[in-house]
Amino acid sequence: MKYPRVELHCHLDGALPPETFYKLSLAHGIIDKSMDQETWRKQNVIREAMPLVECLKRFDLLVSLLQTKEELIEAAETLGISMYEQGIRLAEIRFxxxxHTEQKMSQENAIEAVLEGMNHVMKKHPDMIMGIIVCMMNCGPEIDNDADNLETVELAIKFKDKxxxxxxxxxxxxxxxxxxxxxxFEKAHQAHVNITIHAGEVCSADVVKCAMSMHAKRIGHGIHGWQDPLVAKEIMDRKIPLEVNVTSNILANTVDSIQDHPIREMVDQGAIVxxxxxxxxxxxxxxxxxxxxLKREFQFTEKDLIQFNLNAARASFCEGKESVIDKLEELLESLK
Ligand SMILES: [Zn+2]
Structure with missing residues (x-):
């Protein structure tokens, strides 16, 4: 069925369109022309579940391809176009x-580049709504990136309406x-920056509770919140939308098997998925x-999928999302 799709949780590096990934890999001399695009794409897909820390190592190559302004502009632009072609009309891209500061770019330059790529997409397709989420990084105790994270917060504030x-x-x-x-997060919240936090992806429910106490308006993943009924209740009472990514959860080994994924339970209990x-x-x-x-493994219907998109559109931090909300509401109403 045709309706506007909404994507809220998508990492720019991990979402590079295959043709852009191939082109940049060639340009960086990582591969040569004896490698074809589809083989290269497949070689980089995570095939078997592995711990999140191992998955994160896969990003090193991707990030190394995105160290100049031109590369980031191209990444954001081609990703946005590819999303549009897939029927997505409201997208939040995070990075x-x-x-992206290994060469000459500052964090600010990197944000400007991604914004430029995104703006090219919206100029070409005026019915595409996009926004950027900037991520702080949790690199563990061995890497001191406190100053970098503070800079990210300051830039989130600076570019808040841009x-x-x-x-x-x-x-x-x-x-x-x-x-x-x-x-x-307190500093960002004081400046009215919208907050979403990766929580309850690998760690237990108490991290989701912690994220909710740090002004998170949405939770990235949040699936382990369902290990503790009290935390699950709090998520639902506070109507906190969850950004669920089922395949990613399986590949990052955060659930034992697809049957153990709590999405059915979450939806049936009334969570905003x-x-x-x-x-x-x-x-x-x-x-x-x-x-x-979702249809195959959890018996969700097309109507459920439209509802998930409506949930996402309502939960989006982007301005101008109302047109998408209206379309999805109308469609759901017509299916009653
Ligand atoms: Zn993520």
């Missing part, structure tokens, strides 16, 4: 500007306690693949 719609904490959940980022892809390149999926999996 950690501090990962295309940056939110702030996140990504990386190795639990490597440093999520609690240790409280002051940074949204569906995204997390890292479509690394996970080897599109948003449609995720929808097909």
């Amino acid at each position: 950690a500007p501090q990962k 295309g940056v719609v939110g702030l996140d904490l990504a990386g190795a959940e639990g490597a440093n306690p999520t609690e240790s980022y409280r002051a940074l 949204t569906i995204s892809t997390d890292d479509p390149l690394l996970c080897g999926v599109t948003l449609q693949d995720e929808y097909d999996l």
